Amino acid sequence: MQDFSSSFTLAANLIWSAKPELLEIITLSLQVTLSAVVIACLIGFPIGALLAVAQFRGRTALTLLFNTLMGLPPVVVGLLVYMMLSNAGPLGFLQLLYTPVAMIIAQALLVTPIIIALTRQVIEDLYQEYAEQFHSLVVPRRTAVMALLWDARYGLITTALAGFGRAIAEVGAVIVVGGNIAHVTRVMTTAIALETSKGELALALALGFVLLFIAMTINASVFLLRASAARMSYV
């Protein structure tokens, strides 16, 4: 297929020429997704850690719930957020629909269960190692959670990365709540969807390569960070 090979050259040209439209789309993609991931981490890290450490009724059920929510279809999340933020919905007065903030909310909802579920796993593994020592030292619950989160920081960065990967690549939620409005809510994935619907397959694929390139850059930096952490036996 000629589209495929021409996409590589097109992608390289796109990045090389650094057109302001493309930069705008890339910047917005990163802003939306990074904000969503940061919010999801602020919510998900403590909840995941509590699920790993605390013993309470319904803990297994909650764990199961968050593991299930990991597979939530983005369109469903988009639809839920649309119904909340629509002028006909309960939060319509906030006037957030078709803004980047709406996209951040949708992606944060999408990513939070992933962060919670993976954090629980990471912290549980570490807690198995620390539990007896903490018991012996009589470490209060809150201190234990904070200490585990801090000591698992490199593992949690990978967790955040998994959330980032999910959010940056999804189109279903942001297109519904963002509306793919040019210069306002158009991000990489909605631009790809748009170009595909225009039949500009080579351009769509090229944008896909650009997205891949960004994701690769971020993955590579995290990989290097983890490698240096491993040298310090922190992982």
Add this chain to the structure above:
Amino acid sequence: MSKRQPTVVPLRKGQTGRPDRGNPLLPLKTTDLCFDINGKRIIDQVDLAITSDGISVILGPNGAGKSVLLRLLHGLLKPARGEVLWRGRHIDDTLRKRQALVFQRPVLMRRSVADNIRFAIALRSFPDAKHRLDRALELAGLTSQAYQPARALSGGEQQRLAIARALAIDPDVLILDEPSSNLDPGATLAIEQLIETARVEGKKVILVTHDLNQAKRIADEIIFIHHGRIIEQTPSPLFFNNPTSNHGRSYLDGGLLV
């Protein structure tokens, strides 16, 4: 066997050591203590009394139930039957805070050497945290490595750090589970010096080992256990010169099989 003098700096006067007042957690008494794992009795009707200061060494072959007994004494495990009383009180968080346990494989946090000690000190809100940190680093001989990752240390250094961290929170009782089981003679010596320091500072030391020579070097009294039962409890020189039990005798002769 004469006691070595500690090679570390002495405490500031009146700060921790309390040899004159007697240990506030003693005596330790267990009655009819039992513990099972998967239906197998690991600790079997143990009636133990530790009344004197100094170093009590729990000695016995592998699988005798030594580590489980330590965890029961420290309250990390709940007995199937019987009770553990420290000066008449059941072990709980308040009592555990006045004890410290050093595990066979030291549990070090994924932090620097100094931060491992800081974490423990911060739990007890001491007014002289900085001084305690410096002293613990000095005790462990790790002052120059204070900001290295703890888990990158050698085995001996890790165990020294774990003991110094335990001592930094100034426990009345220091409990150690095979603290030098995987260490070479030099590292073992350094550990034993640290333990001796704790003894000199008036801390009750309860130590588990299967190493006869170590027991001989440091013990004030020997508690010999086998198959989850206490076989004999004797002052150290007596045990090594003339054990009262047949099991003890054959262990000394190297003939006791698990």
Add this chain to the structure above:
Amino acid sequence: MKPYTLSGVLFILAMSLLSISSPAAAQTGFIIVQSTTSTQNSGLFDFILPKFSAATGIEVRVVAVGTGQAIKNARNGDGDVLLVHAKSAEEKFVADGWGVKRFDVMYNDFVIIGPQIDPAKISGMKDVAEALNKIAASKSIFASRGDNSGTHKKEKQLWAAANFNPAKHSGTWYRETGSGMGATLNTAIGMNAYVMSDRATWTKFGNKASHKILVEGDARLFNQYGVILVSDKKHARVKTELGQKFIDWITGLEGQAAIAAYQVGGKQLFTPNAPCQ
């Protein structure tokens, strides 16, 4: 303690990102136009909207979805202006009180597109109903939008005109994609299927492969676009004043001229026909 510092840093980062990414509200104002993919994909909006913004200082934010979805969104109050192409649905929208008044804006036409080999032999036919019957009779694959869009509604009318109910054959030769025009065109090309599209989207479409227009020119393929101001009686937040300015402009001389001036490959894609002309 370090963990607190870390979460503090994360929080500040989140807040700063949020503040950057809040929409540029420096403009004098903006309206949201709920519209169809055909107007967007054809490039029409990219051509005419900068002219409107330059003249009025009002930014137009276009949400391009199927007509059915656009009408639903407008009913929820999530738009100030509706610009779609399904006249009866538009009139019902106004009659039900959701919209203020409907104006014709422009038109183009639908075309039947198919593969070069043309298994149903419909190339050059002038009667679209007869052409559809030949497709059905030969059981040639036909890709339908199946998404309740303006184009889908028109297609159903044409099947009705052909006295044929394709729904019974859904999943065999009649395939409902449930997607937008572009996605349906891509699907049709992938399946060597016949498909109905508005002329503008097809003309601008970049993945034509060997497909081409086979049937055009039947009066029943007429495709009228209408514009409606969403009523502020149901949703008080509708920007009536700015929305009305847009409607005045697009149905006025300037807007109509701009629509007429938009060409792709030397061909005009939309013909303005607002009532004031």
